[in-house]
Amino acid sequence: MAGRLAGKVAIITGAGSGIGRASAKLFAAEGARVMCADIDTANVEETARLIGPAAIAATVDVAKAADIERMVTQTVAAFGQLDILYANAGIGEATNAIDMTLEQWERMIAINLTSVWLSAKYTLPHMIAAGGGSIINQSSTAGLIGIPDLPHYSSAKSGVIGLTRQIAAEYGPKNIRCNAICPSSIPTPLVSRVWEQRALEAGNTSTLAEQQAVVAARHPMRRIGTLADCANLALFLASDESGWISGVAVPLDGALTAT
Numbered sequence: 001m002a003g004r005l006a007g008k009v010a011i012i013t014g015a016g017s018g019i020g021r022a023s024a025k026l027f028a029a030e031g032a033r034v035m036c037a038d039i040d041t042a043n044v045e046e047t048a049r050l051i052g053p054a055a056i057a058a059t060v061d062v063a064k065a066a067d068i069e070r071m072v073t074q075t076v077a078a079f080g081q082l083d084i085l086y087a088n089a090g091i092g093e094a095t096n097a098i099d100m101t102l103e104q105w106e107r108m109i110a111i112n113l114t115s116v117w118l119s120a121k122y123t124l125p126h127m128i129a130a131g132g133g134s135i136i137n138q139s140s141t142a143g144l145i146g147i148p149d150l151p152h153y154s155s156a157k158s159g160v161i162g163l164t165r166q167i168a169a170e171y172g173p174k175n176i177r178c179n180a181i182c183p184s185s186i187p188t189p190l191v192s193r194v195w196e197q198r199a200l201e202a203g204n205t206s207t208l209a210e211q212q213a214v215v216a217a218r219h220p221m222r223r224i225g226t227l228a229d230c231a232n233l234a235l236f237l238a239s240d241e242s243g244w245i246s247g248v249a250v251p252l253d254g255a256l257t258a259t
Ligand SMILES: NC(=O)c1ccc[n+]([C@@H]2O[C@H](COP(=O)([O-])OP(=O)(O)OC[C@H]3O[C@@H](n4cnc5c(N)ncnc54)[C@H](O)[C@@H]3O)[C@@H](O)[C@H]2O)c1
Pocket: 013, 014, 015, 016, 017, 018, 019, 020, 037, 038, 039, 040, 043, 060, 061, 062, 063, 088, 089, 090, 091, 092, 111, 138, 139, 140, 141, 182, 183, 184, 185, 186, 187, 188, 189, 190, 191
């Protein structure tokens, strides 16, 4: 199949919803075979069904090393190679540094940061053996600037940027690139949950659409992002078109962090 990812094999975590599902569909449309991984079995199987024979699905809890090792083994067994990893799975939660419990902190770090390292840990040997690859890690504008209500989330997403640069530096000589995507707000279940929690805590009765309008107005481009905005950037970073781009954290935010 022709396309910008023709002949490549990709793993996408968090592929059962939002950005992960949109990216899985786009990668497959551009010729990749895709392992769709997610903790939500029904949703991730639906993603693979929507794509067709170019996709397989696996139930994976990215907080568990054994699950990630199995995800990688299954991918290579099914497709014979592994060229692209999009470590995208994540959770969001609004809290603050005083009220946050140690359990909340540890869960967030496990799912949004440790998982990114574990995904690289089991993927890198295959990429090294194959002579190269592209790793894309999902960070956030919250990893670049301080945003109220997200102490553990911001810490995890900043950590993702540090790990991204480290992997790029260490495995560049093996022709492996590693980049991070830092989106601002894109309407998905994760973001809706955070906005709802914030509104609840503030005693704010505004609707989701009203909250979205307020967030959009904070961006110089006066809109929030779309699933396609993020999937298109992931596609570019996955493809050979970005062949000399490595170790960067790309803001995807309509100039929010430029102001
Ligand atoms: N939507 C945004 O505005 C935005 C902004 C910045 C960063 N992000 C990041 O983008 C990524 C995708 O989020 P989204 O907005 O598409 O949200 P989403 O809720 O639509 O999708 C997240 C997916 O991750 C899966 N997931 C959660 N915990 C998991 C676990 N332990 N193991 C495996 N899968 C798990 C969920 O089941 C879900 O399918 C996340 O890392 C998020 O932090 C999103």
